[in-house]
Amino acid sequence: MVETYRIIASPEETNKRLEDLIMKQLAQEINARFNELGVEIPIEEIEERLDKMINKFKVPKEEARRSVVNYFLKFHNINRNEFYTGGQSESPMANISDVAEDGKWVTIRGKVVQLWDNSHESIAQVGLIGDETGTIKFTIWESSGASSVEENKSYLFRNVVVNEWNGKFQLNVNKSSSIESIDEEIEVGNTTVDFMGAMVDIQSGSGLIKRCPECNRALTKGACMEHGKVDGVYDLRIKAVMDDGAFIQDAILKRDQVEEITGITLENAIAMAADALDQGVVLEQMKKLLVGKYYKLDGSKIERYLLVDSIAPVFSYDPSELDELIAAAEVI
Amino acid sequence: MAGYTREVAKRVFAQEFRESNLSFKDGDDQYAPQYLLTPTGAKVNRVFIVGTLIEKEDIGTDSEYWRGRVTDPTGSFLIYAGQYQPEAAQILAECETPAFVAVVGKPSTYTTGEGDVLTSVRPESLHIVDGQTRDMWVIETAKCTLDRIEALDDTSANSQKAKEYYDPDIRHYSSMVAQALKSLNETY
Numbered sequence: 001m002v003e004t005y006r007i008i009a010s011p012e013e014t015n016k017r018l019e020d021l022i023m024k025q026l027a028q029e030i031n032a033r034f035n036e037l038g039v040e041i042p043i044e045e046i047e048e049r050l051d052k053m054i055n056k057f058k059v060p061k062e063e064a065r066r067s068v069v070n071y072f073l074k075f076h077n078i079n080r081n082e083f084y085t086g087g088q089s090e091s092p093m094a095n096i097s098d099v100a101e102d103g104k105w106v107t108i109r110g111k112v113v114q115l116w117d118n119s120h121e122s123i124a125q126v127g128l129i130g131d132e133t134g135t136i137k138f139t140i141w142e143s144s145g146a147s148s149v150e151e152n153k154s155y156l157f158r159n160v161v162v163n164e165w166n167g168k169f170q171l172n173v174n175k176s177s178s179i180e181s182i183d184e185e186i187e188v189g190n191t192t193v194d195f196m197g198a199m200v201d202i203q204s205g206s207g208l209i210k211r212c213p214e215c216n217r218a219l220t221k222g223a224c225m226e227h228g229k230v231d232g233v234y235d236l237r238i239k240a241v242m243d244d245g246a247f248i249q250d251a252i253l254k255r256d257q258v259e260e261i262t263g264i265t266l267e268n269a270i271a272m273a274a275d276a277l278d279q280g281v282v283l284e285q286m287k288k289l290l291v292g293k294y295y296k297l298d299g300s301k302i303e304r305y306l307l308v309d310s311i312a313p314v315f316s317y318d319p320s321e322l323d324e325l326i327a328a329a330e331v332i
Numbered sequence: 333m334a335g336y337t338r339e340v341a342k343r344v345f346a347q348e349f350r351e352s353n354l355s356f357k358d359g360d361d362q363y364a365p366q367y368l369l370t371p372t373g374a375k376v377n378r379v380f381i382v383g384t385l386i387e388k389e390d391i392g393t394d395s396e397y398w399r400g401r402v403t404d405p406t407g408s409f410l411i412y413a414g415q416y417q418p419e420a421a422q423i424l425a426e427c428e429t430p431a432f433v434a435v436v437g438k439p440s441t442y443t444t445g446e447g448d449v450l451t452s453v454r455p456e457s458l459h460i461v462d463g464q465t466r467d468m469w470v471i472e473t474a475k476c477t478l479d480r481i482e483a484l485d486d487t488s489a490n491s492q493k494a495k496e497y498y499d500p501d502i503r504h505y506s507s508m509v510a511q512a513l514k515s516l517n518e519t520y
Contacts, residue, residue, distance in 0.1 A: 198380055243340055243341045244472075245343040246476075247340060287457070287459065288459060288460075291434065291436075292434020292457070293461055294465060314468065315464040315468070316464060316467075316468075317468055317471045322517070325509075329506050332482070
């Protein structure tokens with residue numbers, strides 16, 4: 001498609017020169033943007049097309065620009081979204097901990113911490129992405145056409161939209177978004193929380209449990225939600241309800257912490273259950289040991305749960321705190 | 333607010349609990365939770381108590397119905413556990429008195445023929461604990477009570493309601509807290 005056009009000179013020379021200048025600038029912009037996408041288009045070629053539109057066919061500049069861009073996009077087989085996102089419409093970079101507004105567009109730099117199974121055909125991938133400030137769930141929609149991500153690799157999620165559901169925020173990767181792999185190690189900061197309070201309850205599904213050997217989910221009545229009846233693998237876990245008189249915090253203790261805090265090892269627990277012919281005795285014993293006492297926990301918060309990294313019983317108060325409280329009570 | 337959220341277990345001393353008599357429901361719904369408002373403005377649907385179980389008695393006629401008395405430095409709580417609180421009733425049946433216990437339960441009120449309102453606790457759980465845990469509870473309950481006393485002048489609905497209904501003597505409750513705290517220094 002090599003065509004040549006004669007420039008038709010405008011009667012007013014000065015005006016024409018100005019127009020020329022604007023057009024050149026436009027052409028340069030287009031050339032630069034295509035350059036970023038790795039396509040070299042000779043600036044003369046762009047100018048020529050622009051000139052034809054603007055000067056010969058009296059097309060408004062913005063329209064001309066769009067038409068020319070579209071022509072080259074089609075010619076080089078580039079996705080429109082790729083061209084327009086990242087340009088001047090680039091969403092602002094945000095830290096994950098700052099993501100707190102429904103419907104906002106952001107760009108996130110982070111590491112994929114975890115990918116979850118997803119069952120829905122219109123979802124390509126679901127998982128958790130983290131940066132130094134925290135973690136957040138993301139959903140990559142099939143329709144986004146975005147490249148797929150891998151666990152423990154870092155990416156730039158461009159132009160993703162924040163979505164609020166049930167009071168929690170998540171990121172949606174849609175067809176205006178793009179995912180770019182970046183070669184840097186990101187230290188994922190957990191939204192670490194510590195909590196001190198009384199353990200007021202231990203929920204069902206705690207104590208000695210069985211997990212699915214395939215997906216590690218806890219079994220309910222010997223069956224896995226996903227894989228049906230399976231031979232489960234024993235594990236220890238506690239879902240505790242912590243309460244400090246002002247707030248409730250659900251906490252999950254994994255086997256290590258359960259063994260540490262209760263002194264009941266997995267082997268002991270299995271033996272206890274075998275003796276009693278009942279798994280429930282383990283939970284009962286754990287309740288007896290733990291409920292009603294004070295603990296200090298810390299860990300990372302994922303949705304409503306605190307995934308506990310460490311737990312320690314609190315047996316004593318600070319005597320200076322007692323004196324301060326007495327003083328405070330006396331001045332009222 | 334979507335979904336169900338568990339009610340926080342409030343920390344209240346026995347004396348304040350005994351002096352409470354305003355019980356109400358939030359909303360007209362049959363399943364709306366029941367609350368007890370205390371003189372310092374705690375809106376209680378669940379309490380957490382750690383104290384000494386000093387008496388227990390099976391007062392049931394057909395089936396077991398246990399009454400226990402749990403003391404803290406300011407007075408005592410009455411707890412009632414029957415067939416619908418099997419775990420707590422079982423522990424009450426088996427344990428010795430005196431013993432340190434931790435109780436998580438719901439407040440309930442009973443109006444006598446003379447029109448007096450008696451408060452008690454229906455335990456969801458009752459466990460044997462130790463003296464250190466009890467001391468921790470006294471500190472924590474003192475702190476929570478002082479916070480409420482200080483917030484009585486706030487515009488929050490609970491503070492306003494408590495002030496209007498009880499017209500509480502602030503000195504009465506702050507000296508209760510001071511007394512409870514000082515008792516910790518005496519014991520050991």
